[in-house]
Amino acid sequence: MRRDTLRTVYRRLFDQHGPRYWWPGDAPFEVMVGAILTQNTAWINVERAIINLKESDALAPRAILDLSPARLAQILKPSGYFNIKAKRLRAYCDWYQAAGGMTRLRYWPTARLRAALLAINGIGPETADDILLYAFHRPVFVIDAYTRRIFMRLGLIAGDESYEDLRALFEDALAGCGRRRDVRLFNEYHALIVRHGNSICRIKPRCDLCSLAQRCKHIRKPA
DNA sequence: ACCCAGGGTCATA
DNA sequence: TATGACCATGGG
Numbered sequence: 001m002r003r004d005t006l007r008t009v010y011r012r013l014f015d016q017h018g019p020r021y022w023w024p025g026d027a028p029f030e031v032m033v034g035a036i037l038t039q040n041t042a043w044i045n046v047e048r049a050i051i052n053l054k055e056s057d058a059l060a061p062r063a064i065l066d067l068s069p070a071r072l073a074q075i076l077k078p079s080g081y082f083n084i085k086a087k088r089l090r091a092y093c094d095w096y097q098a099a100g101g102m103t104r105l106r107y108w109p110t111a112r113l114r115a116a117l118l119a120i121n122g123i124g125p126e127t128a129d130d131i132l133l134y135a136f137h138r139p140v141f142v143i144d145a146y147t148r149r150i151f152m153r154l155g156l157i158a159g160d161e162s163y164e165d166l167r168a169l170f171e172d173a174l175a176g177c178g179r180r181r182d183v184r185l186f187n188e189y190h191a192l193i194v195r196h197g198n199s200i201c202r203i204k205p206r207c208d209l210c211s212l213a214q215r216c217k218h219i220r221k222p223a
Numbered sequence: 224a225c226c227c228a229g230g231g232t233c234a235t236a
Numbered sequence: 237t238a239t240g241a242c243c244a245t246g247g248g
Contacts, residue, residue, distance in 0.1 A: 127230070
């Protein structure tokens with residue numbers, strides 16, 4: 001994929017939606033929790049679960065580990081898949097705390113950090129990359145379902161590439177402006193993709209971005 | 224009454 | 237390695 005193509009798409013998205021100021025939520029640990037809870041789930045429901053955690057005074061690894069599995073599941077209920085997610089969140093906290101939290105992990109090189117995240121049960125490539133980019137500020141490009149859909153519709157990818165192939169594709173094409181700027185760009189780019197996939201592209205048959213290419217197909221099939 | 228959402232794992236073939 | 241079942245709530 002050409003660098004200027006990706007930058008053109010970025011500019012279109014940015015002009016259309018403006019800056020996103022991601023990740024929604026503040027502290028790194030809250031980002032991590034959100035990344036796990038948002039798996040195949042609407043963000044609004046994740047927010048409710050995070051509010052529950054805050055109200056239970058449990059938005060911290062130690063506090064989460066102190067909760068019973070049943071109690072944690074109850075707190076996570078609005079985010080769906082609550083039994084699975086309780087287990088995954090607990091597994092994450094186990095690792096996070098054993099590793100010494102941010103004060104230690106911030107010195108880990110990205111490759112090691114990524115491998116460690118992927119080794120946790122319930123943390124797949126997208127969740128790991130969300131955490132790497134938005135909590136650890138590492139220059140990693142997050143690939144999600146929207147990324148595939150939008151760029152497939154633009155005719156820029158086939159759509160059946162592996163996660164790693166796509167990630168390398170985007171990173172290689174976009175990186176190289178310095179670590180700090182790469183992180184900033186990857187952050188905004190993924191946030192814009194989600195924003196776009198979330199509303200406009202789903203509602204309007206042909207949005208401005210999609211008319212970049214002629215192959216704009218609807219997400220919904222005609223009834 | 225559908226469809227789907229900012230995925231990931233596990234069991235089969 | 238490649239599909240399919242499964243997890244589950246809430247909004248449109």
